[in-house]
Amino acid sequence: MDIFQKCRDFTEADEARTSGYYPYFTVIHSESDSKVSVDGRELVMLGSNNYLGLTTHPHVRERAAEALAKYGTSCTGSRLLNGNLDIHEELEHRLAAFVGKPSALVFSTGFGTNLGTISAIVGRHDTAVIDKDDHASIYDGCKLSYGKVIRFEHNDIASLEEALVSAIERNGDGGVLVVVDGVFSMEGDIAPLPEMIPLCRRYGARLMVDDAHASGVLGPGGEGTAAHFGVTGDVDIIMGTFSKSFASLGGFIAADAKVIDYIKHNSRPFIFSAAMAPPSVGACLGALDVMESEPEHRLRLWKIVDRMQSEYRRLGFDTGASTTPVIPIILGEERLVFEFWRRLLDAGVFVNPVRPPAVPQGRALLRTSYMATHTDEQMDLVLTAFERIGRELGVIGS
Template sequence: GVFSMEGDIVNLPEMMELAKEFNCATMVDDAHSIGVLGENGRGTTEHFALEEEVDIVMGTFSKSFASIGGFIVGDEAIIHFVKHFSRPLIFSASPPPASVATCLASLDIIEKEPERRARLWEITRYMHQEFKSLGFDIGSTQTPIIPIVIGDDMKTFQFWKELRQNGLFTNPIVSPAVSPGGALIRTSYTAIHTDEQLERVLEVFKKVGTKYGLI
């Protein structure tokens, strides 16, 4: 649904048209979409109003659910097949009760506190705008995952190190996680980031970006 490094959203309507044309089943990996996309946080399929069209949706409990494990959703026949033929499932244990409780509590928050999602998108729009105005290349991101494209692997690691020395936690991403020559600093945002924290992020990026000639 959402590409984990660059933050762009799959063109699901186009994919569905191709699936129909060639009689293919469709499966959406919504690991980075659940809780974020869609009016109710139901993910990519809700975002595009295609919940009844996609055959399989899978996701993780390690992102917006703040836990461990994952899920797969589909018709009864599909789930029956997975239960009996998926080796990872057959040889896995049940999740710990505490992890299940965390998932349920997170689901309650996603469903009952839409103001958190609204705040997240407010932050997202602001950071997109501010990074662009500073002159950074943020690629084609459409989500709270905002990459700062640098290109060179070594410069990316040096940039990341200076960000960390200035108190910012980010992720340096190089090939094969991205295409060769497309190394980037991955930043991501939550609904509880404060305005002061966001301004600090921009201040540090401006300082380090100027030093390395990115802006």
Template sequence: MADWNTLEQELEQLKKEGRYRPLTVWESGSNAWMTLKGRSVLQMSSNNYLGLTNHPRMKKAAIQAIDKYGVGSGSVRTITGTLDIQHYFELELARFKGTEAALVFQSGFTANQGVLGSLLGAEDVVISDELNHASIIDGIRLTKAHRKVFAHKNMDQLEAALQASAGFKKRIVVTDGVFSMDGDIAPLPTIVELAEKYDAFVYVDDAHASGVLGKNGKGSTDHFGLHGRVHIQIGTLSKAIGAVGGYVACDQILKDYLIHKARPFLFSTSQVPAVTATCFAAIRVLQQSGDLIEKLWENATYFRSKVQALGFNTGMSETPIIPIIVGNPALTMKFSDLLLQEGVFAQGIVYPTVAMDKGRVRFIITAKHTREDLDFALNALHHAGRQLSLI
């Protein structure tokens, strides 16, 4: 009989440290207000930045795709073939991102695993920001490449790492466009300049920048006007786009290479037609209206300024990701629980997702939050913060 005693002991230790958290079971779909145990609660942890999960054009597109294609894709695309809707979506996605080509994966996580795992070998080096997402870290671990890590956004350390990497075959600098735990933006122009100086590739994960930064949400490359200078753009279809999936936007040679080499693409069934249709509709919504993104940033600016005025520490936030830094893991989770009692769902995030002394309650502002919603959350923050002597 299998013995799970060690697992049980680890779980008990998590509980003692205040880091144990059961899954929250909602009784309604993703929206600004959701139902939890029959109670209406303000959702402030969702990556649904633009509220597209319930957009009528996207729901209609999904229903039409099911009617035409059914609910599944059959197999991996290299075996069963590519549906025309998948082909045309990738063409549209490439146009949106300003690249020659795009390739869709099952998630942003598998996109990072597939691209990094395919590109990097024992003769190569990858140079990574220390606060890059776990999917980047795991993707790098899958390779035999040499690894160098620079302190968060420290361009002097990046240059030193590039200088020391001249003997490698390929040099790839990897960074998030927007960092998911702190909500700050990568210094992409400087990264690109340094990479060009030392003949390195630039790889940007725009999971939290797609639909948020740049014209019509085209991402950090567009935000900084760096088209043609960023070699690899990774994105997700699971956050601002409102559905699920990931992609790489790149040149045609890299796409063709990944089709033959990227293991998540080769060995996992492709995105289902209804999801592809939904993502297709979302990209068109973004290109036809900037109102949602304007509202998103208006809300984020208002909320951040009010949170700071209350006396909370929002760290390096400069996007709709607004963490309130608490520190101690147990206190962080208690703060989150008190907010829920006040009717606000904002998840506490603690070690190992962040450093042990950097626990935070992370708020994500969306375009669907009203001013009344934000004021409701601010009032809850004031009450809970006073109760725990955080402010």
């Protein structure tokens, strides 16, 4: 059979395009901020992960521009060989201090960070124990490793314990790495680390937390989920991405120096991939400066989040267990999600419709997310649109 047959048989996207219900690859003609320009119209952006709104912050732009001017556009090679800049190392020192770990390592993408870390740590005789709702990059990091994988029910401590028991039984001499999202990317709920840590200890497992949606957002200074719970010393690997609050591109892990040194010399996605580009490093350094010196962005974000969380609930929407800037509007049925999405677009609101497999069957949702640069007027417009459309579609009562 022609290996391309599957491409010719793939008609779903064409069908959605023809029906006018195709929500992907929307072309944006403006910078990434609280409003964006699409097809000549201005939309309120509720689909971005720019939580602190730093993509347009003058200091972040300036540090990216300085790095571009000094180091050029690319490192054209791996950190291991020719691509290791002083600013990569400066960023690693700053990040380690920021999250409260001895050492850190930066990668060129967040996805590659999970691939590179999990596959380096989980060897042939080891087991990765992961939450069913973990991000795709965690699943793929496990696939890339030669170890066993056991999934546990989302945020369910009894199920985690069962998974650990079964890992130990099957493992022989191998070790166990538990990997969870700190803030879950689709439903915005938080992993219960204080309950997970004693179990990891009891069964001799190490714990890695993906803080993609928590860095800059949770914790007293935006340090992430471990700091939010006051358990930084008990989380073995803190992972983060730069494509969200850091307003850049890349990812990092922070851990003990020996762990970082091992990953640095044994992670294929790290070694055989080019270093993070200089302007991205500059933007990250700028974002860290801002996170450390201007808490007002995080405080403003939380003010908006508190308002939106309580308004959606007051209107009667199901927002699941979210307590963060990722607020899902859970509708269940895919058709309803796409109809709601289309009407929101017409009303000037950009959200992301999410369907299985990105969420479990029967939990299709509109993913909304908030940023410090959203204005109160924009939020008024959003709530008016949600209320009207929610009533039109019978999602909420009149």
